[in-house]
Amino acid sequence: xxxxxxxxxxxxxxxxxxxxxxxxxxxxxxxxxxxxxxxxxxxxxxxxxxxxxxxxxxxxxxxxxxxxxxxxxxxxxxxxxxxxxxxxxxxxxxxxxxxxxxxxxxxxxxxxxxxxxxxxxxxxxxxxxxxxxxxxxxxxxxxxxxxxxxxxxxxxxxxxxxxxxxxxxxxxxxxxxxxxxxxxxxxxxxxxxxxxxxxxxxxxxxxxxxxxxxxxxxxxxxxxxxxxxxxxxxxxxxxxxxxxxxxxxxxxxxxxxxxxxxxxxxxxxxxxxxxxxxxxxxxxxxxxxxxxxxxxxxxxxxxxxxxxxxxxxxxxxxxxxxxxxxxxxxxxxxxxxxxxxxxxxxxxxxxxxxxxxxxxxxxxxxxxxxxxxxxxxxxxxxxxxxxxxxxxxxxxxxxxxxxxxxxxxxxxxxxxxxxxxxxxxxxxxxxxxxxxxxxxxxxxxxxxxxxxxxxxxxxxxxxxxxxxxxxxxxxxxxxxxxxxxxxxxxxxxxxxxxxxxxxxxxxxxxxxxxxxxxxxxxxxxxxxxxxxxxxxxxxxxxxxxxxxxxxxxxxxxxxxxxxxxxxxxxxxx
Amino acid sequence: xxxxxxxxxxxxxxxxxxxxxxxxxxxxxxxxxxxxxxxxxx
Numbered sequence: 001x002x003x004x005x006x007x008x009x010x011x012x013x014x015x016x017x018x019x020x021x022x023x024x025x026x027x028x029x030x031x032x033x034x035x036x037x038x039x040x041x042x043x044x045x046x047x048x049x050x051x052x053x054x055x056x057x058x059x060x061x062x063x064x065x066x067x068x069x070x071x072x073x074x075x076x077x078x079x080x081x082x083x084x085x086x087x088x089x090x091x092x093x094x095x096x097x098x099x100x101x102x103x104x105x106x107x108x109x110x111x112x113x114x115x116x117x118x119x120x121x122x123x124x125x126x127x128x129x130x131x132x133x134x135x136x137x138x139x140x141x142x143x144x145x146x147x148x149x150x151x152x153x154x155x156x157x158x159x160x161x162x163x164x165x166x167x168x169x170x171x172x173x174x175x176x177x178x179x180x181x182x183x184x185x186x187x188x189x190x191x192x193x194x195x196x197x198x199x200x201x202x203x204x205x206x207x208x209x210x211x212x213x214x215x216x217x218x219x220x221x222x223x224x225x226x227x228x229x230x231x232x233x234x235x236x237x238x239x240x241x242x243x244x245x246x247x248x249x250x251x252x253x254x255x256x257x258x259x260x261x262x263x264x265x266x267x268x269x270x271x272x273x274x275x276x277x278x279x280x281x282x283x284x285x286x287x288x289x290x291x292x293x294x295x296x297x298x299x300x301x302x303x304x305x306x307x308x309x310x311x312x313x314x315x316x317x318x319x320x321x322x323x324x325x326x327x328x329x330x331x332x333x334x335x336x337x338x339x340x341x342x343x344x345x346x347x348x349x350x351x352x353x354x355x356x357x358x359x360x361x362x363x364x365x366x367x368x369x370x371x372x373x374x375x376x377x378x379x380x381x382x383x384x385x386x387x388x389x390x391x392x393x394x395x396x397x398x399x400x401x402x403x404x405x406x407x408x409x410x411x412x413x414x415x416x417x418x419x420x421x422x423x424x425x426x427x428x429x430x431x432x433x434x435x436x437x438x439x440x441x442x443x444x445x446x447x448x449x450x451x452x453x454x455x456x457x458x459x460x461x462x463x464x465x466x467x468x469x470x471x472x473x474x475x476x477x478x479x480x481x482x483x484x485x486x487x488x489x490x491x492x493x494x495x496x497x498x499x500x501x502x503x504x505x506x507x508x509x510x511x512x513x514x515x516x517x518x519x520x521x522x523x524x525x526x527x528x529x530x531x532x533x534x535x536x537x538x539x540x541x542x543x544x545x546x547x548x549x550x551x552x553x554x555x556x557x558x559x560x561x562x563x564x565x566x567x568x569x570x571x572x573x
Numbered sequence: 574x575x576x577x578x579x580x581x582x583x584x585x586x587x588x589x590x591x592x593x594x595x596x597x598x599x600x601x602x603x604x605x606x607x608x609x610x611x612x613x614x615x
Contacts, residue, residue: 074607081600085593213614220607233604265581268589275596279603 001146001398001406008407012183013414016176017160020422023175024168029447033169033454034101034430036260040174045270048257048423049248050277051177054184056138056157056417057390059285064389066289067296070217072231076539077282079240083248084275088268090501091249094568096264101434102427103255103497110500110566111508113439118515119493120435123252124428126485128461131424132468138417139469140386144308145394154469157414161421162462166455170260173422180415187412188284190405191397195291198400200298207344208294214343214357215297215364217290220283230537239539242546243487246494252427253420292396297340299400303329303374305391309382316381325374332367339363421465428461429454487538488526491545492519498546499553504567510557511549518548 001009031037040048065073091103100106104123108116139153164172196205203211212218222232230239248254248271261267303326304310313322339360346353378385397409433454438445445453492515499506522545529536583592 071607071610078600078604081596085596088589088593209614216615218611218614220611221604263581265583268592269583272592272596276599279600283607 001410002403004404005407005410008404009410009414012407012411013160016179016183016415016418017163019179020164020172020176021167024164024172028169028171028451030101030433030450030454032171033451034256034426034434036169036171036174038260039262040171040260040266041262042266042269042273044174044178045258045261045267046273046277047181048174048177049254049270049274050281051181051184051416051419052253052257052423053247053278053420054181054416055134055420056413057134059184059187059413059416060138060141060393061387061390062282062285063289063292063393064387064391066217066286067293067392068389069231070212071220071283071286071290072222074220074279074283074286075222075231075233075236076240077244077279078233078236079238079242080244080278081275082237082241083244084271086245087249088271091255091497092258092267092271093264094501095255095259096261096267100259102252102259102430103250104252104431104435107496107500108439110568111496111511115496115508115512115515116435117440118512119250119496120431122489122493122519123250123431126489127251127253127424127428128464129468130486131421131428131461131465132472134420134424135417135465136469136472137386137390138413140473141390141394144306145391145398150473151470154466154473157417158421158462158466158469161418161425162459165422165425165462166458169454169458170256170426173426174257174260176422177419180419183415184412187409187415188281188288190408191288191412192284192291194401194405195288195295195396198295199291202341203294203298203344204348207347208291210347211297211340211343212290212294214360215293216361217293227540228535228537230539235537235539239537239543242494242542243490243539246490246497246542246546247486250490250493250497252431253423256427256430257423289393292393295396295400298337300330300333302395303371304378305388305395306378306385307395309378309385309388313378313381318377318381322374322377325370325377329367329370329374332363332370336360336363336367421462424465425458425462429458432457432461487541488522489519489545491522491542491547492549494542495546495549495553499550501568503550503553505565506553506557507560507563507565509560509563510553513556514549514551514553517552518545521545521548 026032062073094106095103098106098109102120104116104120107119135154135158139148139150139157142148142153143150164176168175196208199205199208209218223234224232225234226232258267258270261270302310304313313319339356343353343356343360346356375388378388394413397406401409433450437453437457438450442449495518496511496515499511522541525536525544526538526541528534529538583589586592586595
């Protein structure tokens with residue numbers, strides 16, 4: 001990486017930290033620390049909600065997804081606008097009127113302490129682990145491509161976030177999200193321009209889109225209903241709706257963002273802003289990935305993007321087999337490029353290109369088949385190797401983009417990583433202090449004491465995330481299993497909240513035991529899928545978990561006739 | 574539950590229902606856009 005790129009990156013990181021410290025300065029009580037004195041306007045909430053969801057992996061993996069799989073991943077987000085509307089009607093007014101610090105506080109008012117504690121525990125479990133992994137994922141890629149030390153990269157990303165999150169709480173987190181999202185939008189703009197600028201002179205943007213379509217990369221929507229396929233409109237609308245409803249409505253890292261809104265009005269507008277912008281943003285990121293794919297149709301791509309793993313293969317017993325495939329891949333590339341030049345010339349002259357299109361598709365299939373064989377060899381040599389497409393975009397940035405823009409795009413990836421980590425530290429701390437420490441362990445502390453504990457708790461979760469990232473880097477294949485934790489728990493938590501909001505006759509114990517049974521059902525299904533008893537996309541875990549809680553709670557509610565029934569209206573008094 | 578009556582009105586619309594329909598309408602627009610985008614280039 002060049003000196004100007006380093007300057008851009010270091011300046012951006014310093015600017016974020018200083019901005020966070022400055023915006024979060026001043027003495028705070030618990031209300032100021034965890035909900036920013038409920039003074040945050042809708043525009044900041046909207047950007048903060050988007051920044052929380054966008055991690056570094058969004059900008060490393062998603063273009064890779066576009067590169068390998070085309071645009072169909074965009075369907076994953078189709079349920080999001082609907083979820084935003086439902087949350088604005090239900091969750092936002094409840095949370096705002098109850099003046100809670102965490103989503104789980106509401107559960108005690110509606111049900112009982114054990115249900116609140118169960119939901120808090122499930123959140124702490126999955127969020128702490130997934131935060132560690134979200135630090136690790138970009139660190140692995142940076143350390144591989146740029147030769148940085150993995151542990152130091154984890155400490156750098158995770159550590160600088162601790163500085164302003166501990167000192168400034170929610171106010172610092174939300175305000176830095178604004179700056180981070182500005183950097184992200186700038187990065188997306190630079191990446192979009194550069195990827196089009198880098199196309200060969202004889203290939204216009206329209207030609208590039210044509211070629212992408214011919215290669216089957218612009219398959220943005222599929223109406224086929226298939227439970228095994230997570231990327232079709234039905235999985236996106238139904239499964240995605242449940243997932244997003246659960247994530248934005250019950251995950252404290254998101255709820256904490258809009259709880260800090262000045263009013264119901266501000267919180268609602270913030271969420272609807274996200275509902276309007278998320279799909280176009282994901283579309284753009286995937287499209288950048290597709291355009292990089294087109295770039296690599298005219299410039300020789302490596303058969304395998306992860307250079308470190310490739311070096312390992314060259315030194316392994318699989319070297320000859322791999323090199324043979326590499327030769328074949330390069331020959332196929334040259335043949336494909338000749339056809340592509342003919343295709344582009346034909347399109348520009350208005351001549352018939354049907355036959356060339358068919359040949360192109362056939363040769364593309366051959367090329368993908370050769371690459372998949374190479375990937376299999378790498379996996380044989382190292383079974384825990386990360387997905388190669390995650391390295392595609394960063395390779396393109398480092399190898400082909402001009403000095404200065406590399407720094408901007410790396411700053412974008414760092415900013416995204418920091419933004420999701422900041423929300424996670426803040427929410428883990430608020431749940432630990434408000435739902436566990438203040439509610440169960442020490443009920444009679446002063447406000448200053450709780451603020452002090454909150455700062456220590458934020459520091460603890462920041463250090464935990466860094467240590468877990470370090471530990472997980474040694475887990476190998478287990479990383480993927482741990483990554484699925486979110487979907488394992490979201491459905492159950494959503495079921496608890498849906499009953500709290502909509503089913504007034506269901507009592508606390510019925511919900512609590514239904515949630516426990518539902519969690520066992522989802523976990524069992526997950527293991528049956530892992531052992532290939534049947535196939536199902538993990539997006540459906542959310543639906544199954546949620547419906548199980550609802551069904552079981554209805555069935556067993558009759559056993560708790562003598563238990564007190566608390567309505568939402570009573571909870572809001 | 575409808576808490577809209579006692580809350581501030583949203584910008585540009587008389588009630589929050591208008592805002593919600595704007596978001597749902599945009600979703601329908603995105604789906605149609607993605608559909609025509611897919612069939613145009615498939």
